[in-house]
């Protein structure tokens with residue numbers, strides 16, 4: 001029997017604004033799509049929070065025994081400045097400023113994004129499709145929407161006719177916006193606009209001569225509208241109706257609203273069963289923004305190279321910190337809060353490690369099966385990771401009294417505690433025990449490497465370069481990199 005047959009998972013659906021019992025369309029199988037990054041700059045911490053929230057969802061669904069196909073796209077074309085239908089493509093703009101090819105921009109920041117996600121120990125999605133790799137599919141969808149009568153062409157561009165769509169469907173049902181209000185609150189269209197109504201959005205844009213990212217289409221040489229790629233890639237890999245669609249809260253409108261409209265216009269079916277939205281990350285109580293300097297990049301966090309930080313924080317500590325808030329709540333990032341999380345993180349890891357040394361008895365002073373179920377109950381309640389973590393701390397208290405000889409546990413209960421801690425710490429939250437290098441063992445390791453550095457220096461002094469190179473290379477092989485500098489030799493753990 002799979003775990004998901006025993007555990008009842010409830011997920012908050014942004015579309016119905018209710019927590020609903022999760023039942024996949026196909027028994028035992030889950031299709032999940034999450035809007036990925038636009039790769040025109042380094043991924044920022046707010047985006048990381050969204051992707052780590054869905055890493056938790058992905059991991060928990062897998063833990064429950066579901067076969068999950070997780071699709072997360074890379075936006076490498078069509079996303080214009082200000083999320084608008086006019087203006088420069090974000091990637092093309094970066095390429096112009098740096099005098100490089102747009103695909104060099106895409107490559108650079110896709111690699112950065114992957115490195116950061118790996119550092120956080122996030123799983124890769126099952127499929128990571130790109131917008132530029134799916135131009136043909138996007139053109140096909142535009143043609144279908146035109147055939148259905150919900151779009152119009154103007155001077156080589158194609159726009160979605162929101163008012164026409166709204167006559168038979170409901171535009172605004174996800175964001176809770178009302179089309180009449182939207183119309184009342186918008187200014188008159190500028191004379192240059194090709195749109196019939198300001199609410200209409202671009203499906204295809206004819207490229208201006210200076211626009212370098214362009215593809216041929218039946219309407220013009222141009223590029224797809226930003227919302228279209230997600231409709232094309234989600235339905236291509238997950239079908240016209242799939243289980244879960246996720247993204248940051250800021251994508252609810254217009255991006256996800258437009259995705260629903262496109263898919264319904266094209267396939268006559270609402271594309272998604274459960275819409276999930278992860279909330280914002282603020283920094284010291286304020287919105288993170290590059291322009292104001294109230295911003296921390298993941299790499300600055302990992303190295304401590306930012307004035308807002310007192311030290312470096314391990315990626316998994318930052319991840320643990322994020323999971324101490326529910327994904328639908330706003331989370332404020334600060335140096336103090338991170339330091340507090342770091343202590344808690346080490347307490348949990350320490351408790352887990354010490355389970356190895358616990359002596360068992362003939363009774364248990366802790367209702368282990370009930371505690372284990374309460375860990376599942378937390379996650380079954382819309383992935384409530386802060387409650388899960390509180391439950392793990394409950395176990396930590398008990399483990400500490402076991403260590404002090406103030407409580408007892410049976411061998412079978414100890415096994416359950418060990419497995420449950422392992423499952424939730426490492427499989428579901430994807431944490432890594434980094435304490436080995438940060439605590440007493442770290443001192444031992446440090447001493448050992450210092451000794452090797454000293455031996456290497458002696459070898460170099462004796463011109464025995466074979467030995468000195470051997471020490472350096474073999475350390476590198478096990479992930480310890482020596483760096484020679486003015487101040488002597490230092491090392492880092494890769």
Ligand SMILES: [Zn+2]
Pocket residue numbers: 034035036230255
């Ligand atoms: Zn999207």
